[in-house]
Amino acid sequence: MAKQKSLQTSECPVARAVESIGERWCFMILREAFDDVRRFSEFRKNLGLAKNILATRLKHLIEIGVLEISPASDGSAYKEYILTDMGRSVFPVVVAMRQWGERYLYKQGEMHSVLLDNVNGEPLLTLEVRASNGRVLGPADCYRNSVITAKKAEHDC
Known part of the structure:
Protein backbone atom coordinates (compact mmCIF):
# COMPACT_ATOMS: atom_id res chain seq x y z
CA MET A 1 0.00 0.00 0.00
CA ALA A 2 1.43 3.37 -1.00
CA LYS A 3 2.09 5.87 1.78
CA GLN A 4 0.09 9.07 1.50
CA LYS A 5 1.95 12.30 0.87
CA SER A 6 2.02 14.68 3.83
CA LEU A 7 0.07 17.89 3.38
CA GLN A 8 2.24 19.79 5.90
CA THR A 9 4.08 21.63 3.11
CA SER A 10 1.05 22.26 0.92
CA GLU A 11 0.39 25.79 -0.35
CA CYS A 12 -3.26 25.27 0.62
CA PRO A 13 -4.13 26.34 4.19
CA VAL A 14 -7.07 23.91 4.25
CA ALA A 15 -4.75 21.01 3.46
CA ARG A 16 -2.33 22.03 6.22
CA ALA A 17 -5.15 22.46 8.73
CA VAL A 18 -6.62 19.05 7.90
CA GLU A 19 -3.17 17.49 8.21
CA SER A 20 -2.74 19.11 11.65
CA ILE A 21 -6.13 18.69 13.33
CA GLY A 22 -8.45 17.05 10.80
CA GLU A 23 -8.33 13.53 12.21
CA ARG A 24 -11.63 12.72 13.92
CA TRP A 25 -10.24 12.03 17.38
CA CYS A 26 -8.38 15.34 17.35
CA PHE A 27 -11.66 17.13 16.73
CA MET A 28 -13.45 15.14 19.41
CA ILE A 29 -10.67 15.94 21.91
CA LEU A 30 -10.98 19.62 20.99
CA ARG A 31 -14.75 19.47 21.45
CA GLU A 32 -14.21 18.07 24.94
CA ALA A 33 -11.53 20.67 25.72
CA PHE A 34 -14.00 23.42 24.78
CA ASP A 35 -16.37 21.85 27.31
CA ASP A 36 -13.60 22.32 29.93
CA VAL A 37 -12.42 18.70 30.01
CA ARG A 38 -8.78 18.79 31.10
CA ARG A 39 -7.69 15.41 32.46
CA PHE A 40 -6.68 12.30 30.58
CA SER A 41 -9.21 10.18 32.52
CA GLU A 42 -12.05 12.60 31.68
CA PHE A 43 -11.18 12.59 27.97
CA ARG A 44 -11.04 8.80 28.04
CA LYS A 45 -14.34 8.45 29.88
CA ASN A 46 -16.20 10.93 27.67
CA LEU A 47 -14.80 9.68 24.37
CA GLY A 48 -14.55 5.95 25.12
CA LEU A 49 -11.15 6.01 23.45
CA ALA A 50 -8.35 3.49 24.03
CA LYS A 51 -5.51 4.83 26.18
CA ASN A 52 -2.88 4.48 23.47
CA ILE A 53 -4.92 6.32 20.84
CA LEU A 54 -5.85 9.10 23.26
CA ALA A 55 -2.24 9.47 24.41
CA THR A 56 -1.04 9.67 20.79
CA ARG A 57 -3.62 12.31 19.82
CA LEU A 58 -2.99 14.40 22.94
CA LYS A 59 0.76 14.26 22.30
CA HIS A 60 0.19 15.40 18.71
CA LEU A 61 -2.02 18.30 19.79
CA ILE A 62 0.67 19.36 22.26
CA GLU A 63 3.43 19.08 19.63
CA SER A 89 -8.81 29.84 17.94
CA VAL A 90 -10.18 26.54 16.56
CA PHE A 91 -13.50 27.22 18.32
CA PRO A 92 -15.21 28.84 15.29
CA VAL A 93 -14.20 25.83 13.17
CA VAL A 94 -15.78 23.43 15.67
CA VAL A 95 -18.90 25.62 15.86
CA ALA A 96 -19.14 25.69 12.04
CA MET A 97 -18.88 21.88 11.90
CA ARG A 98 -21.48 21.57 14.66
CA GLN A 99 -23.89 23.90 12.84
CA TRP A 100 -23.39 22.06 9.56
CA GLY A 101 -24.10 18.77 11.35
CA GLU A 102 -27.22 20.19 13.01
CA ARG A 103 -28.50 21.43 9.68
CA TYR A 104 -27.81 18.40 7.48
CA LEU A 105 -27.27 15.28 9.58
CA TYR A 106 -30.42 15.14 11.70
CA LYS A 107 -33.97 14.41 10.67
CA GLN A 108 -36.58 16.98 11.63
CA GLY A 109 -37.42 16.54 15.31
CA GLU A 110 -34.47 14.22 15.98
CA MET A 111 -32.82 14.88 19.36
CA HIS A 112 -29.36 16.43 19.42
CA SER A 113 -27.30 18.70 21.63
CA VAL A 114 -27.50 22.44 21.06
CA LEU A 115 -24.78 25.00 21.73
CA LEU A 116 -26.22 27.92 23.74
CA ASP A 117 -24.88 31.34 24.66
CA ASN A 118 -24.19 31.29 28.42
CA VAL A 119 -25.41 34.87 28.85
CA ASN A 120 -28.89 34.63 27.37
CA GLY A 121 -29.42 30.87 26.94
CA GLU A 122 -30.18 31.26 23.24
CA PRO A 123 -28.75 29.16 20.37
CA LEU A 124 -25.90 30.79 18.48
CA LEU A 125 -26.51 32.55 15.18
CA THR A 126 -25.34 30.58 12.15
CA LEU A 127 -21.76 31.47 11.29
CA GLU A 128 -21.29 33.30 8.02
CA VAL A 129 -18.30 34.28 5.92
CA ARG A 130 -18.29 38.03 5.43
CA ALA A 131 -16.33 40.54 3.40
CA SER A 132 -14.62 43.45 5.13
CA ASN A 133 -17.73 45.56 4.38
CA GLY A 134 -20.05 43.01 6.06
CA ARG A 135 -21.47 41.48 2.87
CA VAL A 136 -22.12 37.71 3.15
CA LEU A 137 -19.83 35.73 0.86
CA GLY A 138 -20.25 32.36 -0.82
CA PRO A 139 -17.65 30.19 -2.56
CA ALA A 140 -18.05 32.03 -5.88
CA ASP A 141 -17.28 35.35 -4.17
CA CYS A 142 -13.73 34.38 -3.16
CA TYR A 143 -10.49 33.78 -5.05
CA ARG A 144 -9.72 30.09 -5.36
CA ASN A 145 -6.70 28.06 -6.35
CA SER A 146 -4.35 31.00 -6.28
CA VAL A 147 -1.19 31.33 -4.28
CA ILE A 148 -0.79 34.79 -2.87
CA THR A 149 1.53 36.39 -0.39
CA ALA A 150 0.46 36.76 3.21
CA LYS A 151 0.28 40.56 2.80
CA LYS A 152 -2.16 40.27 -0.11
CA ALA A 153 -4.12 37.53 1.70
CA GLU A 154 -5.05 40.01 4.42
CA HIS A 155 -7.24 41.78 1.87
CA ASP A 156 -8.57 38.83 -0.17
CA CYS A 157 -10.70 35.75 0.59
Whole structure:
Protein backbone atom coordinates (compact mmCIF):
# COMPACT_ATOMS: atom_id res chain seq x y z
CA MET A 1 0.00 0.00 0.00
CA ALA A 2 1.43 3.37 -1.00
CA LYS A 3 2.09 5.87 1.78
CA GLN A 4 0.09 9.07 1.50
CA LYS A 5 1.95 12.30 0.87
CA SER A 6 2.02 14.68 3.83
CA LEU A 7 0.07 17.89 3.38
CA GLN A 8 2.24 19.79 5.90
CA THR A 9 4.08 21.63 3.11
CA SER A 10 1.05 22.26 0.92
CA GLU A 11 0.39 25.79 -0.35
CA CYS A 12 -3.26 25.27 0.62
CA PRO A 13 -4.13 26.34 4.19
CA VAL A 14 -7.07 23.91 4.25
CA ALA A 15 -4.75 21.01 3.46
CA ARG A 16 -2.33 22.03 6.22
CA ALA A 17 -5.15 22.46 8.73
CA VAL A 18 -6.62 19.05 7.90
CA GLU A 19 -3.17 17.49 8.21
CA SER A 20 -2.74 19.11 11.65
CA ILE A 21 -6.13 18.69 13.33
CA GLY A 22 -8.45 17.05 10.80
CA GLU A 23 -8.33 13.53 12.21
CA ARG A 24 -11.63 12.72 13.92
CA TRP A 25 -10.24 12.03 17.38
CA CYS A 26 -8.38 15.34 17.35
CA PHE A 27 -11.66 17.13 16.73
CA MET A 28 -13.45 15.14 19.41
CA ILE A 29 -10.67 15.94 21.91
CA LEU A 30 -10.98 19.62 20.99
CA ARG A 31 -14.75 19.47 21.45
CA GLU A 32 -14.21 18.07 24.94
CA ALA A 33 -11.53 20.67 25.72
CA PHE A 34 -14.00 23.42 24.78
CA ASP A 35 -16.37 21.85 27.31
CA ASP A 36 -13.60 22.32 29.93
CA VAL A 37 -12.42 18.70 30.01
CA ARG A 38 -8.78 18.79 31.10
CA ARG A 39 -7.69 15.41 32.46
CA PHE A 40 -6.68 12.30 30.58
CA SER A 41 -9.21 10.18 32.52
CA GLU A 42 -12.05 12.60 31.68
CA PHE A 43 -11.18 12.59 27.97
CA ARG A 44 -11.04 8.80 28.04
CA LYS A 45 -14.34 8.45 29.88
CA ASN A 46 -16.20 10.93 27.67
CA LEU A 47 -14.80 9.68 24.37
CA GLY A 48 -14.55 5.95 25.12
CA LEU A 49 -11.15 6.01 23.45
CA ALA A 50 -8.35 3.49 24.03
CA LYS A 51 -5.51 4.83 26.18
CA ASN A 52 -2.88 4.48 23.47
CA ILE A 53 -4.92 6.32 20.84
CA LEU A 54 -5.85 9.10 23.26
CA ALA A 55 -2.24 9.47 24.41
CA THR A 56 -1.04 9.67 20.79
CA ARG A 57 -3.62 12.31 19.82
CA LEU A 58 -2.99 14.40 22.94
CA LYS A 59 0.76 14.26 22.30
CA HIS A 60 0.19 15.40 18.71
CA LEU A 61 -2.02 18.30 19.79
CA ILE A 62 0.67 19.36 22.26
CA GLU A 63 3.43 19.08 19.63
CA ILE A 64 1.58 21.33 17.17
CA GLY A 65 0.78 23.87 19.89
CA VAL A 66 -2.98 23.41 20.28
CA LEU A 67 -2.77 22.05 23.85
CA GLU A 68 -0.25 22.38 26.64
CA ILE A 69 0.26 20.38 29.82
CA SER A 70 -0.19 22.19 33.11
CA PRO A 71 -0.19 21.17 36.78
CA ALA A 72 -3.69 20.34 37.99
CA SER A 73 -5.70 23.39 38.98
CA ASP A 74 -6.84 21.66 42.19
CA GLY A 75 -3.26 21.20 43.44
CA SER A 76 -3.30 17.41 43.02
CA ALA A 77 -0.46 15.46 41.42
CA TYR A 78 -2.39 15.14 38.16
CA LYS A 79 -1.60 17.06 34.99
CA GLU A 80 -4.16 18.88 32.89
CA TYR A 81 -4.41 19.52 29.17
CA ILE A 82 -5.11 23.19 28.54
CA LEU A 83 -6.05 24.89 25.27
CA THR A 84 -3.47 27.40 24.07
CA ASP A 85 -4.38 30.57 22.16
CA MET A 86 -3.87 28.51 19.02
CA GLY A 87 -6.23 25.85 20.37
CA ARG A 88 -8.92 28.33 21.43
CA SER A 89 -8.81 29.84 17.94
CA VAL A 90 -10.18 26.54 16.56
CA PHE A 91 -13.50 27.22 18.32
CA PRO A 92 -15.21 28.84 15.29
CA VAL A 93 -14.20 25.83 13.17
CA VAL A 94 -15.78 23.43 15.67
CA VAL A 95 -18.90 25.62 15.86
CA ALA A 96 -19.14 25.69 12.04
CA MET A 97 -18.88 21.88 11.90
CA ARG A 98 -21.48 21.57 14.66
CA GLN A 99 -23.89 23.90 12.84
CA TRP A 100 -23.39 22.06 9.56
CA GLY A 101 -24.10 18.77 11.35
CA GLU A 102 -27.22 20.19 13.01
CA ARG A 103 -28.50 21.43 9.68
CA TYR A 104 -27.81 18.40 7.48
CA LEU A 105 -27.27 15.28 9.58
CA TYR A 106 -30.42 15.14 11.70
CA LYS A 107 -33.97 14.41 10.67
CA GLN A 108 -36.58 16.98 11.63
CA GLY A 109 -37.42 16.54 15.31
CA GLU A 110 -34.47 14.22 15.98
CA MET A 111 -32.82 14.88 19.36
CA HIS A 112 -29.36 16.43 19.42
CA SER A 113 -27.30 18.70 21.63
CA VAL A 114 -27.50 22.44 21.06
CA LEU A 115 -24.78 25.00 21.73
CA LEU A 116 -26.22 27.92 23.74
CA ASP A 117 -24.88 31.34 24.66
CA ASN A 118 -24.19 31.29 28.42
CA VAL A 119 -25.41 34.87 28.85
CA ASN A 120 -28.89 34.63 27.37
CA GLY A 121 -29.42 30.87 26.94
CA GLU A 122 -30.18 31.26 23.24
CA PRO A 123 -28.75 29.16 20.37
CA LEU A 124 -25.90 30.79 18.48
CA LEU A 125 -26.51 32.55 15.18
CA THR A 126 -25.34 30.58 12.15
CA LEU A 127 -21.76 31.47 11.29
CA GLU A 128 -21.29 33.30 8.02
CA VAL A 129 -18.30 34.28 5.92
CA ARG A 130 -18.29 38.03 5.43
CA ALA A 131 -16.33 40.54 3.40
CA SER A 132 -14.62 43.45 5.13
CA ASN A 133 -17.73 45.56 4.38
CA GLY A 134 -20.05 43.01 6.06
CA ARG A 135 -21.47 41.48 2.87
CA VAL A 136 -22.12 37.71 3.15
CA LEU A 137 -19.83 35.73 0.86
CA GLY A 138 -20.25 32.36 -0.82
CA PRO A 139 -17.65 30.19 -2.56
CA ALA A 140 -18.05 32.03 -5.88
CA ASP A 141 -17.28 35.35 -4.17
CA CYS A 142 -13.73 34.38 -3.16
CA TYR A 143 -10.49 33.78 -5.05
CA ARG A 144 -9.72 30.09 -5.36
CA ASN A 145 -6.70 28.06 -6.35
CA SER A 146 -4.35 31.00 -6.28
CA VAL A 147 -1.19 31.33 -4.28
CA ILE A 148 -0.79 34.79 -2.87
CA THR A 149 1.53 36.39 -0.39
CA ALA A 150 0.46 36.76 3.21
CA LYS A 151 0.28 40.56 2.80
CA LYS A 152 -2.16 40.27 -0.11
CA ALA A 153 -4.12 37.53 1.70
CA GLU A 154 -5.05 40.01 4.42
CA HIS A 155 -7.24 41.78 1.87
CA ASP A 156 -8.57 38.83 -0.17
CA CYS A 157 -10.70 35.75 0.59
